[in-house]
Amino acid sequence: xxxxxxxxxxxxxxxxxxxxxxxxxxxxxxxxxxxxxxxxxxxxxxxxxxxxxxxxxxxxxxxxxxxxxxxxxxxxxxxxxxxxxxxxxxxxxxxxxxxxxxxxxxxxxxxxxxxxxxxxxxxxxxxxxxxxxxxxxxxxxxxxxxxxxxxxxxxxxxxxxxxxxxxxxxxxxxxxxxxxxxxxxxxxxxxxxxxxxxxxxxxxxxxxxxxxxxxxxxxxxxxxxxxxxxxxxxxxxxxxxxxxxxxxxxxxxxxxxxxxxxxxxxxxxxxxxxxxxxxxxxxxxxxxxxxxxxxxxxxxxxxxxxxxxxxxxxxxxxxxxxxxxxx
Amino acid sequence: xxxxxxxxxxxxxxxxxxxxxxxxxxxxxxxxxxxxxxxxxxxxxxxxxxxxxxxxxxxxxxxxxxxxxxxxxxxxxxxxxxxxxxxxxxxxxxxxxxxxxxxxxxxxxxxxxxxxxxxxxxxxxxxxxxxxxxxxxxxxxxxxxxxxxxxxxxxxxxxxxxxxxxxxxxxxxxxxxxxxxxxxxxxxxxxxxxxxxxxxxxxxxxxxxxxxxxxxxxxxxxxxxxxxxxxxxxxxxxxxxxxxxxxxxxxxxxxxxxxxxxxxxxxxxxxxxxxxxxxxxxxxxxxxxxxxxxxxxxxxxxxxxxxxxxxxxxxxxxxxxxxxxxxxxxxxxxxxxxxxxxx
Numbered sequence: 001x002x003x004x005x006x007x008x009x010x011x012x013x014x015x016x017x018x019x020x021x022x023x024x025x026x027x028x029x030x031x032x033x034x035x036x037x038x039x040x041x042x043x044x045x046x047x048x049x050x051x052x053x054x055x056x057x058x059x060x061x062x063x064x065x066x067x068x069x070x071x072x073x074x075x076x077x078x079x080x081x082x083x084x085x086x087x088x089x090x091x092x093x094x095x096x097x098x099x100x101x102x103x104x105x106x107x108x109x110x111x112x113x114x115x116x117x118x119x120x121x122x123x124x125x126x127x128x129x130x131x132x133x134x135x136x137x138x139x140x141x142x143x144x145x146x147x148x149x150x151x152x153x154x155x156x157x158x159x160x161x162x163x164x165x166x167x168x169x170x171x172x173x174x175x176x177x178x179x180x181x182x183x184x185x186x187x188x189x190x191x192x193x194x195x196x197x198x199x200x201x202x203x204x205x206x207x208x209x210x211x212x213x214x215x216x217x218x219x220x221x222x223x224x225x226x227x228x229x230x231x232x233x234x235x236x237x238x239x240x241x242x243x244x245x246x247x248x249x250x251x252x253x254x255x256x257x258x259x260x261x262x263x264x265x266x267x268x269x270x271x272x273x274x275x276x277x278x279x280x281x282x283x284x285x286x287x288x289x290x291x292x293x294x295x296x297x298x299x300x301x302x303x304x305x306x307x308x309x310x311x312x313x314x315x316x317x318x319x320x321x322x323x324x325x326x327x
Numbered sequence: 328x329x330x331x332x333x334x335x336x337x338x339x340x341x342x343x344x345x346x347x348x349x350x351x352x353x354x355x356x357x358x359x360x361x362x363x364x365x366x367x368x369x370x371x372x373x374x375x376x377x378x379x380x381x382x383x384x385x386x387x388x389x390x391x392x393x394x395x396x397x398x399x400x401x402x403x404x405x406x407x408x409x410x411x412x413x414x415x416x417x418x419x420x421x422x423x424x425x426x427x428x429x430x431x432x433x434x435x436x437x438x439x440x441x442x443x444x445x446x447x448x449x450x451x452x453x454x455x456x457x458x459x460x461x462x463x464x465x466x467x468x469x470x471x472x473x474x475x476x477x478x479x480x481x482x483x484x485x486x487x488x489x490x491x492x493x494x495x496x497x498x499x500x501x502x503x504x505x506x507x508x509x510x511x512x513x514x515x516x517x518x519x520x521x522x523x524x525x526x527x528x529x530x531x532x533x534x535x536x537x538x539x540x541x542x543x544x545x546x547x548x549x550x551x552x553x554x555x556x557x558x559x560x561x562x563x564x565x566x567x568x569x570x571x572x573x574x575x576x577x578x579x580x581x582x583x584x585x586x587x588x589x590x591x592x593x594x595x596x597x598x599x600x601x602x603x604x605x606x607x608x609x610x611x612x613x614x615x616x617x618x619x620x621x622x623x624x625x626x627x628x629x630x631x632x633x634x635x636x637x638x639x640x641x642x643x644x645x646x647x648x649x650x651x652x653x654x655x656x657x658x659x660x661x662x663x664x665x666x667x668x669x670x
Contacts, residue, residue, distance in 0.1 A: 322443065
C-alpha cells in the first residue's frame with residue numbers, strides 16, 4: 001500500500017466517500033421516483049454538490065449546529081441524519097424525521113445539530129447566529145454553519161447576519177454554495193460583486209473561495225476557519241464553487257443552460273469521480289473497495305425507499321398536534 | 328409586599344427576577360443597554376423609553392445591544408431559543424415587525440409543527456404597540472391580529488402593571504414563542520404590584536367589573552376606556568361587565584361566552600383596524616356559539632381602516648373613546664339594537 005498523501009486516514013477517507021456516495025444515490029433515486037409520480041411536493045436535489053457538505057461536516061460533531069437551505073438533503077446526510085427517516089419524511093410518512101409534517105424542505109434533526117432545511121432563502125443565517133450565540137453563552141466550543149446559495153447570498157437576512165456575527169464575534173461559518181444559478185438566474189448577473197471574498201472583507205471577516213468539487217480543497221479550507229471560529233476567532237465566509245447536476249427543482253426543464261453544459265459538468269466536474277480517481281491513483285483505496293461501498297449504499301437507499309413506501313401515513317389527528325407545547 | 332409601580336417598572340422587574348432565577352434568560356435589542364461602544368455612560372438609555380434601565384448593571388453581558396438589524400437579531404433570538412436559551416428580544420416598536428416578520432411567522436412559529444413536535448422555541452419578542460403617542464403611522468399600530476392569525480405564536484397584551492409583570496414572567500417561562508405587546512401609553516400607569524415573583528397563566532381573562540346588562544370585551548389601553556364607559560353607563564342604570572382578555576392567543580372563550588350567555592349583549596373594543604381583528608373574531612365566535620342568547624346585534628368599536636394619523640386632533644379621533652364605547656352599548660340596549668349599524 002502506498003503512503004497516504006491525504007490529510008485523512010483511510011477510514012475517514014472511506015467515510016467521506018460513503019457520505020458523498022450516499023447523498024448521490026439518495027438524490028438520483030429521488031430524481032427517478034419523482035418522475036414516476038411517487039413523491040409529493042417540491043424536491044430540490046443536491047447531486048453534484050456532495051463534496052461541499054461532506055468536506056465541511058467532517059469537522060463537526062452533534063453539538064455543532066447547521067442551518068440548511070431548500071436544497072438540504074446533502075447537508076442532512078452529511079450531518080448524520082438517518083437516511084431512512086429522511087426518505088420516509090420525503091414520502092410524507094409517520095416514520096419520517098418530522099413525522100411527515102415537514103417534507104423535503106423542512107427535514108430537521110435537532111439531536112444531530114441539524115436545525116432544518118428551510119424553504120425561505122437566507123433565513124438560516126440569523127438562526128445560526130442564535131445557535132452560535134447559545135454556544136458562546138454556554139462556552140461549549142460549539143460552532144454554527146449556515147448555507148446559502150449564490151442566490152440567497154443577496155438576501156438582507158444573510159448580509160445582516162454577516163454584520164451581526166462580526167459585531168458579536170460569533171463562532172459562525174457562512175458557506176456560500178455557488179452553483180452558478182439562483183433558480184434559473186445566472187450568478188454573474190444577480191450578484192453585484194465579482195468575489196464573495198470582497199463581501200466578507202466588507203463585513204470585517206476572512207473569506208475563502210475554493211473549488212467546491214474538490215473534497216480536499218473544501219475539507220482543508222473549512223477545517224481552518226472552523227477551528228478559528230471554535231477558538232473564539234470569530235466568523236468567516238467560505239465560498240464553494242460547484243455544479244448542480246439537476247434543475248432548481250425536479251421538473252425544471254433547465255432551458256436556461258447552455259447547450260452541452262450539463263454533459264460537460266458531469267464529465268469534468270463530478271466531485272465523486274474526482275475524489276475516487278484521486279484515492280485510486282494514490283493507491284490508498286482500491287477501486288474494489290469503493291465499489292463495495294457503492295453496493296452497500298445502493299442497498300441502503302433501496303431499503304430506505306422500500307421502508308418509506310411501506311410506512312404508515314400520519315394519523316388524521318396529527319393534523320392538529322404539535323402546534324404548541326401547551327395551549 | 329405590594330406597592331404601587333408603573334407598568335414600565337413592572338416589566339423591568341419581571342425581566343430582573345427571571346434573569347436572577349434562570350441563567351439561560353438573555354435580553355437583546357436595539358439600545359436596550361444603550362451607549363454600547365460609545366464614549367459616554369454604559370447603560371445610557373436602558374431602552375428607547377427606559378424600560379430595561381438598570382438591568383445591565385445587575386446582569387452585565389446577558390443584556391446585549393444589537394445592530395439596527397431586526398431580521399438578524401430577532402432571528403438570532405429564535406435560533407438561540409431553539410438551542411436551549413430563553414431569549415427575550417425587544418423589537419422596540421412592534422411596527423418594525425414588518426422588517427423581520429419572516430423569522431417570526433415562517434421560522435419560530437412553525438418549527439414545532441414542521442419538525443414533527445421535536446422543536447421547542449421559548450423566545451419572547453416584546454415591544455410597544457398602540458396609538459396616542461403622537462408617533463404617527465409607523466410607530467403606533469396595534470398589529471395584534473397579524474400575530475393571532477399565526478398558529479404557533481402566543482400573543483399577550485396586558486392593560487396594567489400587575490398583569491404585565493405576571494404575564495411577562497409566564498411568557499419567559501413558556502415553551503412557545505410569545506409576542507408580548509406593551510401599550511406605550513400605559514407605561515406610566517401605576518397600580519399595586521407585589522415585589523415577589525408570580526406568573527399569570529395564559530388564556531385566563533380578567534373580569535374587571537361585574538354587570539348583567541351588557542358584556543364589554545377588550546384588551547390593552549382600551550380596557551381603561553371601556554371601564555370609563557361602564558362608569559358613565561352605571562349612572563344611567565346600565566351595568567356593564569368588562570372583560571380584559573390579557574392574552575389574545577390563547578384566548579379565554581369560556582369567560583366571554585359565560586358572560587354573554589348571561590347579559591345577552593356584547594360590545595367588543597379593539598384598537599386594531601376593523602377588518603379581521605380581535606373584535607370580528609370574537610363577534611364571529613359568539614355569533615356562532617351563543618346566537619340564541621343574544622338580545623341585540625353585536626357591536627364592534629375599533630380604530631378606523633386608516634393608518635394612524637399624526638395630527639393630535641386626528642389621532643384622538645382614531646383610538647376608540649369611552650364615548651364611542653358607551654354609544655355602542657346604548658345601541659345594544661335600544662329597541663332596534665338587533666338591526667343597528669355602528670355609527
